[in-house]
Amino acid sequence: MFDKRVHRGSAYVMREETPESPGRGGGDSRKPNKAVTRAARYQQQQQQQQQLQQRPATPPPVGDRFHMDVQTDNYLEELTDRNPEVDADTQTDALLDLHPPITFMPTPSGIDVATQIENGDLFDFVLEVEPILEVLVGKTLELGMMELLEEIELREIRQRQELFEQARNAELAEVQRLEAEAKRRFAEKQRRLDEETARLAAQAELEEKVAARASAKQYLANLHAQVFDTLVESGHFFDPLAKDVKQNFLPGLLESAAARAHQLDAGRKLLDAILVDALRSRAASG
Numbered sequence: 001m002f003d004k005r006v007h008r009g010s011a012y013v014m015r016e017e018t019p020e021s022p023g024r025g026g027g028d029s030r031k032p033n034k035a036v037t038r039a040a041r042y043q044q045q046q047q048q049q050q051q052l053q054q055r056p057a058t059p060p061p062v063g064d065r066f067h068m069d070v071q072t073d074n075y076l077e078e079l080t081d082r083n084p085e086v087d088a089d090t091q092t093d094a095l096l097d098l099h100p101p102i103t104f105m106p107t108p109s110g111i112d113v114a115t116q117i118e119n120g121d122l123f124d125f126v127l128e129v130e131p132i133l134e135v136l137v138g139k140t141l142e143l144g145m146m147e148l149l150e151e152i153e154l155r156e157i158r159q160r161q162e163l164f165e166q167a168r169n170a171e172l173a174e175v176q177r178l179e180a181e182a183k184r185r186f187a188e189k190q191r192r193l194d195e196e197t198a199r200l201a202a203q204a205e206l207e208e209k210v211a212a213r214a215s216a217k218q219y220l221a222n223l224h225a226q227v228f229d230t231l232v233e234s235g236h237f238f239d240p241l242a243k244d245v246k247q248n249f250l251p252g253l254l255e256s257a258a259a260r261a262h263q264l265d266a267g268r269k270l271l272d273a274i275l276v277d278a279l280r281s282r283a284a285s286g
Contacts, residue, residue, distance in 0.1 A: 061067055 058067070
C-alpha cells in the first residue's frame with residue numbers, strides 16, 4: 001500500500017510563470033492566455049505520468065505478514081465511534097424571602113371641612129314617603145291580583161287540558177278497540193278463507209285420488225288376464241308334460257310318421273308301376 005501524497009508530493013498544481021503571466025507584467029490577470037494554460041496543463045500531466053512510471057511498485061508481503069494502512073500525518077488522530085462526553089453541574093443561590101409590601105399612605109393635603117344637617121333640614125320623611133308607599137302597595141296589589149288571575153286561568157287551562165286528555169284517551173281507546181276488532185275480523189275471515197281453500201284443495205285431491213283409483217282398478221282388472229295370457233303365449237308359463245311331449249315325443253313321432261308315409265308312398269308308387277307293367281304285358285299278349 002502507498003500514499004500518493006508521500007510519493008508525488010502535494011496535489012496542488014504548481015503554476016509556472018510565463019512572460020504573459022501576471023507576475024511578469026504581461027497580459028491581463030483577469031483574462032489569461034488559453035494556449036499557455038493548456039500547454040502548462042499538458043506539461044504537468046506529462047510530468048505526473050513520468051513520476052508514476054518511475055515510482056517503484058509495492059512488493060508483496062513476506063510470509064506470515066500482511067500490508068496495512070498507516071497514518072503518515074504529522075499528528076496522530078484518534079478514531080472513535082463515540083463522541084467525548086463531559087459531566088458538568090451547577091448550583092443556583094437560594095433566594096431570600098421578600099418582606100410583605102408596605103402600604104402606601106399618601107400625605108394628606110388641604111383643610112378638612114364638616115357639615116351638620118339637623119332634622120327637617122332636607123325633607124319630611126312621613127310626608128314624602130307616603131306617595132312612594134302608595135305606589136309600592138298599589139303595584140304590589142296589582143301584581144298580586146294579576147298573579148291570582150293567572151293562577152286561576154292556569155288552573156282552568158289545566159282542567160280543560162285534563163278533560164281534553166280524558167276525551168282523547170277515550171277516543172284513542174275506542175279507536176284501538178275498533179282497530180283490534182277489525183283486525184280480529186280480518187284474521188277470522190282470512191282464517192276461514194284459508195280453511196275453505198284447504199278444504200277445497202283436499203276435496204279436489206280426494207276426488208282426483210278416487211278417480212285415479214277407479215281408473216287404476218278398471219285398467220288393472222283386464223291387465224291381470226292380459227298379462228298372464230301374454231306370458232303364457234310368450235312361453236313363460238308352460239306345462240312340463242306338454243313341453244316334454246312337444247319337444248321330445250312329437251318330433252320323434254312326426255319323424256316316424258314321415259318315414260312311414262314315405263315308405264307307403266314308395267310302396268304305392270312301386271305297386272302302380274307293377275300294375276302298369278302287368279297291364280301293358282297283358283295288352284301285348286292279348
